[in-house]
Amino acid sequence: MHYKIAMLGFGNVGRATAELFLRKQAELEETYNITFSVTGIATGSRGRAINPAGLDLAKVLTAVQSGQSLEQFSSVPNSDTLEFIKKSGADVLFENSPVNYATGQPAIDHIRCALELGMHVATANKGPVVHAWKELKALAKSKGREFFHESTVMDGAPIFSLFRGALPAAQLLGLRAILNSTTNLILSRMENSESFDEAVKYAQKIGIAETDPSGDVDGWDAAIKIAALATVLMNIPVNPASIDRTGIHGISPEMIAEAKAQGKRYKLICTAERNGSSIRGKVSPELIPMTSPFYSVEGTTSIIQFRTDVLGDLTLIESDPGPHTTAYGLLADFINAVK
Numbered sequence: 001m002h003y004k005i006a007m008l009g010f011g012n013v014g015r016a017t018a019e020l021f022l023r024k025q026a027e028l029e030e031t032y033n034i035t036f037s038v039t040g041i042a043t044g045s046r047g048r049a050i051n052p053a054g055l056d057l058a059k060v061l062t063a064v065q066s067g068q069s070l071e072q073f074s075s076v077p078n079s080d081t082l083e084f085i086k087k088s089g090a091d092v093l094f095e096n097s098p099v100n101y102a103t104g105q106p107a108i109d110h111i112r113c114a115l116e117l118g119m120h121v122a123t124a125n126k127g128p129v130v131h132a133w134k135e136l137k138a139l140a141k142s143k144g145r146e147f148f149h150e151s152t153v154m155d156g157a158p159i160f161s162l163f164r165g166a167l168p169a170a171q172l173l174g175l176r177a178i179l180n181s182t183t184n185l186i187l188s189r190m191e192n193s194e195s196f197d198e199a200v201k202y203a204q205k206i207g208i209a210e211t212d213p214s215g216d217v218d219g220w221d222a223a224i225k226i227a228a229l230a231t232v233l234m235n236i237p238v239n240p241a242s243i244d245r246t247g248i249h250g251i252s253p254e255m256i257a258e259a260k261a262q263g264k265r266y267k268l269i270c271t272a273e274r275n276g277s278s279i280r281g282k283v284s285p286e287l288i289p290m291t292s293p294f295y296s297v298e299g300t301t302s303i304i305q306f307r308t309d310v311l312g313d314l315t316l317i318e319s320d321p322g323p324h325t326t327a328y329g330l331l332a333d334f335i336n337a338v339k
Contacts, residue, residue: 006040006088009096016323040088104131122333124151151329181300182216243281
């Protein structure tokens with residue numbers, strides 16, 4: 001089967017996804033009988049391109065990396081994002097626009113538009129999952145399509161698909177996790193005598209932290225991930241604003257040194273507990289002893305521990321994620337959607 005793909009957002013994750021599709025092109029055809037063409041790519045700063053016959057991904061990647069506009073590749077005029085989605089003629093939309101913690105917009109409108117047009121949708125954007133998951137899943141079902149979002153938490157690690165496929169009839173009672181790579185890297189580097197500001201600058205230098213790192217260091221990114229997990233896996237909608245949230249600004253070098261002397265480490269821990277028909281969520285720094293599996297989680301590595309009604313603690317660790325692992329989550333969603 002041949003599928004036409006539109007990509008909304010072509011930053012680090014979007015480009016990594018395009019590169020992965022090119023690398024896996026032969027394997028997709030041989031193993032899954034899937035061929036594809038990318039008919040549309042929209043960027044935040046390099047314009048949009050639509051070509052019903054398929055864009056040359058290699059040329060597009062080269063152009064974007066050299067700072068050129070995508071308009072040169074477009075054979076179809078389009079004035080805004082919703083028009084781009086409609087004119088792309090795609091079977092599948094990858095929605096990777098920047099996250100809006102407060103409302104999930106405009107990504108919700110993008111996904112709603114694509115589903116109404118009969119497209120499958122895969123996204124790495126946490127906003128729509130937190131603020132409109134039930135609505136968008138219901139819309140997808142009514143259209144006979146899928147709305148998947150594996151890459152919204154822990155990049156490409158199989159969290160949502162684990163419960164969707166491998167753990168039938170397992171009720172999630174609670175979870176405990178380190179989900180924000182930036183804060184974990186900062187705390188790890190502060191243990192090696194860097195100041196908070198020096199560690200933040202390093203994280204920004206390697207592309208892990210944004211120019212404004214507040215979403216990470218204030219705990220917002222971790223909170224919205226907890227909200228997404230609870231909303232989907234516990235089937236109880238959770239607003240990130242309702243989560244008890246404390247960032248890592250209060251962790252001083254002296255506190256790091258004292259913890260180290262005690263054989264402990266500070267980690268930004270995320271928890272969610274089912275409490276009847278509600279969820280109690282929390283994000284805050286905790287002192288972790290050597291006996292905990294969370295103790296050895298360093299740098300950008302993430303960990304999540306699930307507690308269910310049918311198994312003991314089930315722990316998943318993802319080492320050193322990046323745009324390439326997020327891209328794999330999107331590829332996996334694509335395969336699972338179309339197969």
